[in-house]
Amino acid sequence: MTTTDPPRHTGDDQPRIFAVDEFVDSEHRGTLPRSVAGWLTTTDHKALGVAYIVTSLVFLAIGGVLAGIIRAELARPGVQVVSEQTYNGVFTIHGSVMVFLFAVPFGFGLANYLLPLQIGAPDLAFPRLNAFSYWLYVIGGAVMLLGFLSDGGAAAFGWFAYPPLSGESGSPGLGADLWIISVILTGTSGTLTAVNVIATVTMMRTPGMTLFRMPILTWNLYITSFLVLLTFPVLSGALLMLEADRQFQTAFYDPVRGGSPILWQHLFWFFGHPEVYIVALPFFGVVSEIVPVFSRKPIFGYKGLVLATLAIGALSAAVWAHHMFVTGEVEVSFFALTSFLIAVPTGVKVFNWIGTMWGGSLSFEAPMKFVLGFLVTFVGGGITGVMLASPTIDFHLSDSYFVVAHFHYVMGGTVVFAVFAALYFWWPKVTGRMLSERLASWHFWLLMVGFNTTFLFQHVLGREGMPRRVVDYEPIDSYERWNLVSSIGFVILAASMVPFLVAVVRSLRSPPTEGADPWEANSLEWATTSPPPHHNFTWLPPIRSERPVFDLRWIDHEGVGVSGVGEAWQARQGHDARWLPLHRYSQQPEHEPRAESRPVVRDPLDGEERR
């Protein structure tokens, strides 16, 4: 289905291009809590969303410092920077922090902030449960790091915590218990957020917002939440059993007393593989939001994308033992087949994104730059993933630096490049300000060079036989060369964060002047002020497609937006030419302390006349 090209510039007799700013009052922007007490007691999804994102970025920095220690140690053969035991704790906590405390919570932060906005809801379904999730996350995360202060140091058994090494005799010491408890707490936090997301998407969409008109990001967060519900409790259960082995002398995983280490691996990886899709899917959603805006075209193949994401979600629950090929105790052909199959819907998504750009009118502001960085890195990582899906290949490459390279490339695409794409894109909505494009360019190019320098040659290291999780390596030519290159790359990667931090500080020092829709975007979060007011909306456009704001912009032009929008718009005009203000109470003073809940009321007609 296609439309003809309308002219852009309008004179008095030309059809109008509508802007959301005409319908919302940018003088009354929303605010975040202003006091410590305010932050401790807030249940507002926007405040919690910001809290999740800021907290996760702090954990990113901590994980980054730990990565720096790893690369400093591995730059040269020999053990120079930290002791062996410390190093083992460093890489364990690096991986755990990055996966459990940065990547997944950042996605939850996006869900918190954006999902209610994108479906026209005033908040998530269960605001207090939402706040509970956030505090469990922060406190649970702190518990993991407290391990560094304990006698035996932080947990040092790798982020998959395989017993017997993670058992009572393998890892005596409080650090291990703290790690286990931390993951149980953050896992519970995630499960409860998933409940919130599913309830919100099911019950709180605004009229006209059918499931197939939801933005792709919302769909992806919905499917992610299903995966969380499926797998986080399994991990929590497995962790409770591990802690019981450690503290109550049970023998779930202790082979000496009849337990099974392989049982842990099945349970862990049943969680662990969907976990990486839980990390990735929100960022696929981010990309699906950004590409259409900067291509000025709708997302190509919306239904195909939804189907592909459903397929990825489904298949991701059936591939787990590809992490166990080298145990010799799993049915390798079943898992090889499912692992190969999951590459297909993932590839379909990549072609859908390219198809969106094809024939479009592309501009390369910061969000789009980072999306392109995502595309290239993620596809690279996906290809090495297909290699590892084959047991034949995996028998050699498993547990080597090839795997380290693979997952950093897929993680790099998603939680590095797409994280920044999301930050640059939604920054104006959350703060009312823009981030500097010039600094963003420096950020992007330094990151591209730094990231690839760090991780590209680790593929070679793995092929050559360097195992992972080693504090040191033999003084062999190629090991020395590529490890040094990788460590130099890390310095560039770390340096790339500086322009970003400068841009953030500069931006926050300037006054909030952005309007509702600075990017000329598509979905409902751009139909309200920047930042949005309490309970989000004082007005909503009619919803007849997945791009309600786009449809509104071109409503006067025949055949650009979808059919039905014009009629809905006309129907509104019939109501005495008055707009439909929503959520009357959102115009009340913000954050009045109240003990009880307050209803949110939608009024069809109000005394106010706004044009």
Added chain:
Amino acid sequence: MRLETILWAGVAVYFAVIGVIYMSIGGDPAGTSVLLTATGLGGLVAGWTWDWGRRHGERPEDRGDTDAEDSTGIVGVYPTESLRPVALAVGLTAVFLGVPIGSWMSMVGLAIVASQVLLLVRDLDT
């Protein structure tokens, strides 16, 4: 609710099928158990959405031709500021940390959790 029911029923069917396949060739009781129980996860939500849809019928957001005016009245009831979440999180953390650290901490945690749950029940107004 038709589409939601179909989606979640699809989840249930998928796990039933893949669970049976894995049961016959996997030789792994752990994986088989989680896959087959996942059928219940899909079925639970599908059952609820089907029942809710049956009792309440079509909603404005299930139709493609509605607008904001079709959902006038009370949209929902949303709790404002509350100390319960952060206090409960502290309490629950203490309960767990008591396991390696000492049961005194779990006792303190349980006391916090219990008091917060009571206050939460008092705060509920729906």
Added chain:
Amino acid sequence: MEKIDAGSMRTPTLPPPLTDQAESVERAWNVFLWIGYGVLALVVVLVLWVVVRYRRRDDRLPRQTHYNIPIEITYTAIPLLIVFGLFAVTFVTVRAIEDLDDEPDQVVEVVGYQWSWEFTYPDAGVTIVDVEDDEDPVLVLPASSTVRFDLESADVIHSFWITAFRFKRDMIPGSASSFRVDIGDTTGWFPNTGVCAEFCGLDHARMQFSVRILPPDEFDAWLAAQPTGRPVTGLADIGDPT
């Protein structure tokens, strides 16, 4: 028979494939590598093309194409065919790799422990260990023979990886595991080819072993000459590696 001269530490890091199974892995690897390069090149070219050709030049709104079913089906079907092909390659090769021979020429029992290895030749009653903190143990094997490895772990999970075999197998305490290889004609000394590939604690990075492949008659002679009452250690008992 081809002899590899190890020379100094500056040997090529990845030895040539020493077993039939390893050669099959290398052939499969090449298939995957070149298909991988191809897919990456295709995506990079498409992205570059799109970025250049559809750069914003004016304010006109482009054609708002929402979908194209034939194209979408095509780029679903073709990757599906490719992965089925890759699965076929995998299926065929894996069966050959996982197959256990009923009567191998030689059996080696491997025990992994924190943080080294013990190799036992059960029919000869010979056990090779390492010299603590000094030398890695040496695994001596006969060329042109079928060897079965019986693996077990004494404590935590380890992984027995011989890079020259392009194969590793985890050693999980409480379960024994076996695999078999058909060693080819290449003889020689491979100092960096044996590592532990599953993180096993403090000295995981130090858990290496070397592999020495001898012609079959030399291997028999060597094995017969080893003492049986005590563990055998170090290079001294195996002779000059070069």
